[in-house]
Amino acid sequence: MFESLSDRFEGILSRLRSRGRLTDADVDEVLREIRTALLEADVEIGVVRGFTEAVRSRCVGLELSRALSPGQQVIKIVNEELVGILGGETLKITYASRPPTVILLAGLQGSGKTTASAKLARWFKQQGRNPLLVGADLQRPAAVEQLRVLGGQAGISVFSDTTDPVAVAVAGLEEAKRLGRDVLVVDTAGRLSIDEDLMDEIRRIAGAVDPHYTFLVIDAMTGQDAVSTASAFHDALSLDGVILTKLDGDARGGAALSVKEVVGRPIAFASTGEKLDDFDQFHPDRMADRILGMGDVLSLIEQAERTMDQDVATKGAAAMIEGRFTLEDFLEQLQQVKKMGSMSGVLSLLPGVPKDLKQASSAVDDRQIGQVEAIIRSMTPGERVDPAIIDGARRVRIANGSGTATSDVNALLKQFKEMQKMMKGLGKGGMGGALGGLGGMFGRGGPKLSPQAMAEMAAMGGPGGDLGGLAGMGGDPAAFGGGMAPTGARGAGGSRGSARPKGKGGKKGKGGGRVTPKAR
Amino acid sequence: MIEPSLVASGSEVLIGVVVAVPLLIVGGGVAIGLRLRGRGGKSPVPPGEVASDAATDVELARSADAAADAAADTAADTAGAAGAAGATRAPAPTDGRAETPGPPAPEPGPGPGAGPATYRGRLGKARGLLSGYLGAVRSKGKIDAATWDELEEALIRADVGVGATDSLLADLKARVKAGEIDGPDALVEALKADLVTVLSAADATLSLPGSGPGSVEPVVEPPTSAQRAAGAGEASPVDVWLFVGVNGVGKTTTVGKVANRLAASGAKVLLAAGDTFRAAAGEQLSQWASRADADIVRGAEGGDPSSVVFDAVQRAEAKGHAVVLADTAGRLHNKVNLIEELKKIRRVAGRPPGRVVEVLLVLDATTGQNGLAQARVFLEAVDVTGVVLTKLDGTAKGGIVVAIQRELGLPVKLVGLGEGVDDLVDFDPAAFVDALF
Numbered sequence: 001m002f003e004s005l006s007d008r009f010e011g012i013l014s015r016l017r018s019r020g021r022l023t024d025a026d027v028d029e030v031l032r033e034i035r036t037a038l039l040e041a042d043v044e045i046g047v048v049r050g051f052t053e054a055v056r057s058r059c060v061g062l063e064l065s066r067a068l069s070p071g072q073q074v075i076k077i078v079n080e081e082l083v084g085i086l087g088g089e090t091l092k093i094t095y096a097s098r099p100p101t102v103i104l105l106a107g108l109q110g111s112g113k114t115t116a117s118a119k120l121a122r123w124f125k126q127q128g129r130n131p132l133l134v135g136a137d138l139q140r141p142a143a144v145e146q147l148r149v150l151g152g153q154a155g156i157s158v159f160s161d162t163t164d165p166v167a168v169a170v171a172g173l174e175e176a177k178r179l180g181r182d183v184l185v186v187d188t189a190g191r192l193s194i195d196e197d198l199m200d201e202i203r204r205i206a207g208a209v210d211p212h213y214t215f216l217v218i219d220a221m222t223g224q225d226a227v228s229t230a231s232a233f234h235d236a237l238s239l240d241g242v243i244l245t246k247l248d249g250d251a252r253g254g255a256a257l258s259v260k261e262v263v264g265r266p267i268a269f270a271s272t273g274e275k276l277d278d279f280d281q282f283h284p285d286r287m288a289d290r291i292l293g294m295g296d297v298l299s300l301i302e303q304a305e306r307t308m309d310q311d312v313a314t315k316g317a318a319a320m321i322e323g324r325f326t327l328e329d330f331l332e333q334l335q336q337v338k339k340m341g342s343m344s345g346v347l348s349l350l351p352g353v354p355k356d357l358k359q360a361s362s363a364v365d366d367r368q369i370g371q372v373e374a375i376i377r378s379m380t381p382g383e384r385v386d387p388a389i390i391d392g393a394r395r396v397r398i399a400n401g402s403g404t405a406t407s408d409v410n411a412l413l414k415q416f417k418e419m420q421k422m423m424k425g426l427g428k429g430g431m432g433g434a435l436g437g438l439g440g441m442f443g444r445g446g447p448k449l450s451p452q453a454m455a456e457m458a459a460m461g462g463p464g465g466d467l468g469g470l471a472g473m474g475g476d477p478a479a480f481g482g483g484m485a486p487t488g489a490r491g492a493g494g495s496r497g498s499a500r501p502k503g504k505g506g507k508k509g510k511g512g513g514r515v516t517p518k519a520r
Numbered sequence: 521m522i523e524p525s526l527v528a529s530g531s532e533v534l535i536g537v538v539v540a541v542p543l544l545i546v547g548g549g550v551a552i553g554l555r556l557r558g559r560g561g562k563s564p565v566p567p568g569e570v571a572s573d574a575a576t577d578v579e580l581a582r583s584a585d586a587a588a589d590a591a592a593d594t595a596a597d598t599a600g601a602a603g604a605a606g607a608t609r610a611p612a613p614t615d616g617r618a619e620t621p622g623p624p625a626p627e628p629g630p631g632p633g634a635g636p637a638t639y640r641g642r643l644g645k646a647r648g649l650l651s652g653y654l655g656a657v658r659s660k661g662k663i664d665a666a667t668w669d670e671l672e673e674a675l676i677r678a679d680v681g682v683g684a685t686d687s688l689l690a691d692l693k694a695r696v697k698a699g700e701i702d703g704p705d706a707l708v709e710a711l712k713a714d715l716v717t718v719l720s721a722a723d724a725t726l727s728l729p730g731s732g733p734g735s736v737e738p739v740v741e742p743p744t745s746a747q748r749a750a751g752a753g754e755a756s757p758v759d760v761w762l763f764v765g766v767n768g769v770g771k772t773t774t775v776g777k778v779a780n781r782l783a784a785s786g787a788k789v790l791l792a793a794g795d796t797f798r799a800a801a802g803e804q805l806s807q808w809a810s811r812a813d814a815d816i817v818r819g820a821e822g823g824d825p826s827s828v829v830f831d832a833v834q835r836a837e838a839k840g841h842a843v844v845l846a847d848t849a850g851r852l853h854n855k856v857n858l859i860e861e862l863k864k865i866r867r868v869a870g871r872p873p874g875r876v877v878e879v880l881l882v883l884d885a886t887t888g889q890n891g892l893a894q895a896r897v898f899l900e901a902v903d904v905t906g907v908v909l910t911k912l913d914g915t916a917k918g919g920i921v922v923a924i925q926r927e928l929g930l931p932v933k934l935v936g937l938g939e940g941v942d943d944l945v946d947f948d949p950a951a952f953v954d955a956l957f
Binding site for chain 1: 682769799890939
């Protein structure tokens with residue numbers, strides 16, 4: 001039963017508006033909620049304890065601001081603390097003066113090391129390097145073959161042998177030198193942290209090839225075990241960083257916080273899918289939102305911007321606002337949306353979306369998009385531009401042409417008309433007005449943010465403010481407002497395709513630093 | 521600064537479109553979708569595409585597939601494309617190549633559960649962690665606030681989750697208050713007993729070959745086609761076990777272990793390499809087939825997984841295999857396209873002569889609360905019959921299965937305790953709970 005964190009806070013803190021400061025008792029209650037939220041997000045219990053203490057010291061005696069509700073203030077503090085821990089030093093790869101730069105990957109079985117190895121090698125290639133992959137996982141059936149296939153896809157050669165993992169790693173290093181490669185990425189077998197033999201083996205591999213960077217690969221859905229595993233690998237190998245995988249799932253990912261806190265090394269990369277290019281820099285601010293259950297709006301926007309044809313989308317938007325959005329335009333937009341992949345995946349990234357809408361939308365799949373498409377395609381151009389001319393006979397024709405019933409055609413036309421009306425609101429109240437109207441369409445007309453509240457959030461959040469309007473949707477403005485506000489300048493930025501704000505500026509985190517390789 | 525603008529910003533547009541489209545569809549479309557699921561055959565199959573033998577459903581997804589393929593060509597970088605690509609591969613006819621003929625069935629081996637893989641042996645190291653807590657609880661003479669804190673921490677650390685933990689402890693608190701539990705020792709025993717009760721609630725027996733409804737004696741060899749043609753009795757259905765789950769949990773390894781166990785007990789086992797997406801997945805399963813003395817049906821890499829399963833069922837019927845174990849590609853449960861693909865695999869697997877008797881959700885013991893979400897989605901999608909909890913030989917406790925049982929009624933049927941072919945045991949709630957504490 002998902003209830004946003006700030007909803008919970010609002011309940012506790014709503015009575016505080018008359019008073020000036022948060023008392024110990026208030027803070028205790030709030031911290032309990034934070035604790036629950038973090039545990040539900042799989043943050044390790046010891047890490048939660050430390051975290052809530054840090055938040056406590058900032059909250060006690062906190063003077064309540066007039067611009068933000070107490071709940072929003074606390075969320076802001078929590079968010080800042082999270083981002084501070086998750087962010088901090090960025091990992092900057094410093095290449096060895098005597099190549100190759102050796103990268104070693106380690107982790108539990110199934111964490112995604114082999115895929116990550118290939119992705120990482122490809123990343124280095126994109127940086128202009130000349131990497132070699134080494135398949136040192138001789139344990140898992142066909143692991144080396146998997147790496148070879150992935151290497152082939154990335155255009156990177158793979159070295160392996162059938163001796164033993166240490167010998168293979170050493171031979172791989174020699175091969176890299178022989179071939180003049182400047183980066184060596186070594187994939188290893190998954191191993192339990194309590195398997196003494198295998199932990200000994202990975203120590204020996206590290207000893208033999210002396211990696212410049214050793215990364216722990218960890219699955220974003222890992223639970224409480226994250227700390228025990230990360231500590232063990234860190235003790236054995238002295239990690240330089242962490243690669244977090246399977247972030248395209250919907251796990252809240254508290255393991256990221258646990259591991260970062262315990263290992264103290266940067267989370268260098270985020271793996272966000274099964275394809276080789278699903279490999280990004282890690283974004284602490286997005287992870288913080290995700291852990292707190294607030295969705296990952298920026299990823300959604302990035303995904304959208306990546307896949308949609310910007311011109312088509314903007315053209316459609318202009319049409320929407322000017323009230324001349326036709327079924328033809330809608331058909332074009334449908335194509336764009338289809339490119340983005342599953343609807344529920346996309347909607348699940350948006351915070352403040354009413355749960356029943358999320359559930360209903362997960363019933364919407366390509367099949368239904370196909371149906372709507374078929375109906376529109378069965379219309380003549382004239383009908384698409386002016387649906388008012390679609391009388392009974394035309395409806396029957398359209399239904400037959402698309403393999404649907406006339407009632408389906410009727411339903412679509414009716415909904416479309418509603419949507420057109422709502423879209424007119426885009427020009428006036430901004431997205432908030434429009435989406436508030438959307439909420440109303442489903443009988444859930446939530447309180448829209450007052451212009452004043454939106455202005456306040458905008459003032460807080462800089463350019464992020466224009467996403468505040470989304471709060472109008474689903475009747476949960478506080479949650480969304482509270483969620484978006486603390487993250488400052490990470491909003492939409494107001495222009496398409498422009499560089500996104502990096503999300504670290506203005507936070508209390510340490511400045512970007514350099515992680516230098518161990519002295520050789 | 522917010523100002524109403526005539527042209528929405530780029531990102532607002534995208535959000536607007538992204539949100540508006542499903543709303544439009546949902547508003548009008550859910551009704552369409554619901555009704556159409558009941559009908560078959562009315563939507564046009566795009567020209568040039570041939571329905572495979574396997575997919576006799578005329579899937580509306582087919583037309584969307586064709587369109588999506590075109591769209592996917594121009595936008596290969598979506599995170600969802602992995603799913604789209606997976607679900608929109610045109611059904612490729614499998615040629616059933618690479619079936620390795622199995623050796624004659626070995627002597628019936630040791631019964632299930634026996635052998636070197638026992639809970640206590642493997643979990644010896646992991647035990648230490650939790651028994652530290654309960655040792656402290658027990659050594660105190662009384663039950664106080666600290667006791668409850670320690671119990672709560674123990675359960676949370678085991679990934680039992682906040683909800684289930686609160687519920688279990690609330691119940692115990694009430695009983696302590698009512699005087700039913702009189703001290704820390706009794707409290708710990710009561711907690712363990714409660715956990716065992718939860719974990720034993722559902723029937724965890726496996727539908728082993730020959731144990732189908734109405735069948736009393738084990739069916740060793742179903743009648744061959746020749747015999748059936750000669751009218752020698754009813755063709756018995758081919759049992760199919762599906763192995764499903766998210767990426768990296770141990771599905772393929774589990775298939776190998778289960779194949780080994782069934783083959784050791786005398787059944788003729790056929791593996792279906794239903795993971796046609798992951799690089800070298802078929803090769804990986806082939807190696808397990810050799811280890812387990814099972815046969816295997818593979819398809820083209822990138823081909824339609826349903827076709828592979830279909831072919832395997834056909835082959836099993838023809839060659840007299842008692843059971844088909846179908847591996848599937850790992851898929852995150854929030855990827856609708858991939859879940860749809862899985863539903864199709866199950867449908868195809870269940871068409872006569874196939875009969876789906878087990879749908880096992882393979883779950884990694886290191887998984888946190890997301891395991892519950894996984895179980896929920898897979899259960900709803902393909903009617904999971906039980907859970908295989910893997911990697912329990914590590915430090916993770918796998919407590920999420922408590923919540924899965926409580927909330928979804930799904931039992932754990934098998935436990936994986938290592939990467940070797942014998943590292944599979946039946947789930948034993950009492951031993952599981954004991955080994956946790």
